[in-house]
Amino acid sequence: MSDVDREEACEPAPVPGHMSADLAGYRWMRDRVGQSGGSVFRLHGKLNGPDAFLKHGQDALADDLSDEMVRLRWLAGYISVPALISFTRTSDEAWLVTTAIPGKTAYQVLEADPAAGLAIVDALAVFLRRLHAIPVCACPFTSDHVYSLARARERLDAGLVDVEDFDDERKGWTAEQVWEEMHRLLPFAPDVVVTHGDFSLDNLSILDGEVTGCIDVGKAGIADRYQDLAIMWNCLGDFDRSLQERFLRQYGVVDVDWQRLQFHLMLDEFF
Template identity: 30%
Template sequence: MDISKDVKNQLDKYFGNYTTTQISGGSTNAELFRVTTDESKSFILKKQIYSNHNVNLKYDYQNYLWLDGKVPVPKIIFYEQLSDFELLCMTELQGKTLEYYFDKIETEEIIKQYAISLKKLHSLKIDNTALVQHLDLKISKARFNLDSGLIDFTDLQPENQTYSPEELFVKLLSIKPSDYELVFTHGDYCFDNLIFDNHNLSGFIDIGNGGITDKYQDIALAVRNIRDNFRPEMVDIFYKVYGLDKPNKNKIEFYILLDEFF
């Protein structure tokens, strides 16, 4: 797919001779392109329709800037909002997603790296310049998604499949946590959002849902992804390496359930 003229005009401001290739993967709301220069340097361009009801690329941009120099993330080349869509261009990290290594290295090593990387992110000192992810706003967005028919209820976790959509939302409210352990979170902590190169963390990607909120936002999704892909006992290894002696099972249930609405 060729890029549009306005996108090309924007790229021309930052690059000389370059080629663009559309690639698959990443956010379902964004088109992805690889920009390759004559110097064989590669960059990722994300294009997404701007919407008040979606996670916008501006959030990725803000989070990448805040994390720059603290943990490995792509370097921002530019962010622009043009008419009804956004563009975010950044360096392409070297390596493969952690998911790529599933059948190539020992499962326990994958889980260890998954936990170590999350602990690294959660150990950052937070301040008032970081984006904040307000839980009540996210619950309101979940309600909006439910009322707007935006949720695929054919792809629920097994424990949620016997409930109606409305019953699930009522359950969500009934188990909402009353306390929070605030850290900087990734927001969508899945295996394919971590890039590794030669067994070293190359960087975190797709971080538009990230920001300051309860650490269990990430822990819960990590637990869900481990359960979905590996033996149940791998969850205990994750807890041990992360340093979680007494995991809060109620919070894990809540944040897994909350993610069903997105």
């Protein structure tokens, strides 16, 4: 998907009255990637105003935005994340406005310049090691596989799992088939760290060959390190297998635990 396809110009979305003045003067672009039913807008072009992003969600998605807001505040003390501009929550809706991180997504950079792949992968590995080095004892959020399995089951039972979006290895599978196959990979001994939770190419920004920060941190918390390794490994497979191998090696994985990697890939199918 090209940059043009990933977003489109749009009219300003309805926001609570007290937010209108702060958002006046911006040009709006709707993001067409991700957010599972929520809305994401890039706000730019305001005189003397920073580029920003607005996320809006209802019901469970409003809860997700609340989770992201508190994690942004906490992570800002350790790594580069968007700065919080404003957050508004009602009983069933939420609006989150943050600054834009400089650069383009790692996906955009790799798509535009495949020759930069090795350098970009190395930078991603360095950033992930820095994230995983945050002291677990300082993290107030739990996102381990036991917690995630409970959420996955809730989504499966509610019919919220998009089977059409399964990875190629599981095309044509039902959600129950993935659930059963995933459980055949249990138990395993997790190696817990502070994880991002959705460490994908779309959620990392790159400028001049360096990672300038990460976005979409609503799932951040203590979990098995393969939660992050598996998602990035999967993303890099869209470009070149050698990049997958390079990423794991540069991160510091000597012997790949394929059982844990595959478990987390299957778990991700439910979100």
